[in-house]
Amino acid sequence: MPELPEVEVVRRGLERWVGGRTVVSADVLHPRAVRRHLAGPVDFADRLRGASVSGVRRRGKYLWLPLGSELALLAHLGMSGQLLVKTGRMPDEKHLRVRITFADAGGGELRFVDQRTFGGLSLHPLGADGLPDVIGHIARDPLDPEFDEDAFHAALRRRRTTVKRALLDQSLISGVGNIYADESLWRAGLHFDRPTASLTRPRTAALVGHVRDVMRAALAAGGTSFDSLYVNVNGESGYFDRSLDVYGRESEPCRRCGTPVRRTPWMNRSSYHCPRCQRPPR
DNA sequence: GGAAGCTCCTGAAAGC
DNA sequence: TGCTTTCAGGAGCTTC
Numbered sequence: 374m375p376e377l378p379e380v381e382v383v384r385r386g387l388e389r390w391v392g393g394r395t396v397v398s399a400d401v402l403h404p405r406a407v408r409r410h411l412a413g414p415v416d417f418a419d420r421l422r423g424a425s426v427s428g429v430r431r432r433g434k435y436l437w438l439p440l441g442s443e444l445a446l447l448a449h450l451g452m453s454g455q456l457l458v459k460t461g462r463m464p465d466e467k468h469l470r471v472r473i474t475f476a477d478a479g480g481g482e483l484r485f486v487d488q489r490t491f492g493g494l495s496l497h498p499l500g501a502d503g504l505p506d507v508i509g510h511i512a513r514d515p516l517d518p519e520f521d522e523d524a525f526h527a528a529l530r531r532r533r534t535t536v537k538r539a540l541l542d543q544s545l546i547s548g549v550g551n552i553y554a555d556e557s558l559w560r561a562g563l564h565f566d567r568p569t570a571s572l573t574r575p576r577t578a579a580l581v582g583h584v585r586d587v588m589r590a591a592l593a594a595g596g597t598s599f600d601s602l603y604v605n606v607n608g609e610s611g612y613f614d615r616s617l618d619v620y621g622r623e624s625e626p627c628r629r630c631g632t633p634v635r636r637t638p639w640m641n642r643s644s645y646h647c648p649r650c651q652r653p654p655r
Numbered sequence: 656g657g658a659a660g661c662t663c664c665t666g667a668a669a670g671c
Numbered sequence: 672t673g674c675t676t677t678c679a680g681g682a683g684c685t686t687c
Binding site for chain 1: 678
């Protein structure tokens with residue numbers, strides 16, 4: 374499931390390949406893949422044709438390819454989205470949703486493949502800050518040098534919510550999903566239901582530090598892959614799943630104290646934690 | 656206005 | 672063997 378490290382791996386792979394290229398055509402094979410492009414698949418393809426890509430940028434889990442100074446191709450991988458670079462004649466993937474063909478030397482295709490169709494592509498105007506307008510509410514991620522830790526702490530103190538909910542709220546801190554939230558909370562020794570208003574400044578700083586550490590380690594490993602649903606632009610899997618301390622390790626011993634890791638149903642998904650290292654709030 | 660919960664979707668795995 | 676159910680979860684939307 375792509376979170377910040379996986380999306381950044383994809384961004385780096387794309388940057389080497391699509392910069393300066395011109396789109397010949399775009400084929401939308403599944404309309405749901407461009408559902409966030411409100412003008413529809415035909416308009417999406419029409420506006421992409423002839424556009425030149427000037428780079429690949431990212432905020433949180435969103436990627437976008439600026440097309441000149443006023444328009445961008447925005448991508449979100451959702452749970453199972455893949456952006457694959459294909460050169461030469463390659464058979465279509467079973468869940469190929471959008472094919473973008475380039476004209477320049479070497480030609481080739483950028484393919485958006487998405488089994489569960491939670492992700493998608495769309496075209497949006499670029500704002501004055503260089504962000505596509507629809508992601509103006511997405512906060513900076515903790516690896517961004519301009520991430521404001523003081524403002525993040527102040528927001529946590531203001532909110533009447535719990536710490537894991539806050540970590541997953543992309544308007545507070547971006548790039549964190551269920552896997553790295555659980556891993557960071559385990560490293561910080563915090564229970565997922567801890568009220569954010571109870572966090573001290575040093576506790577917040579430690580938590581953000583652990584989020585950064587987990588993400589950097591995952592990035593170095595090429596991301597986390599449990600199956601074929603996350604791959605880089607060449608179709609290769611990362612291997613950070615071998616380094617996960619709690620996520621997906623129900624009943625296995627905690628790597629710190631040996632207590633069996635617990636999985637708790639939480640918000641229609643799962644939360645993994647060590648019941649001894651991460652005591653529930655009183 | 657803020658917080659919580661629902662919904663979309665597909666396919667692997669488990670259960671019967 | 673084959674059918675049904677459960678599970679995975681990002682983020683927009685709805686409800687309270």
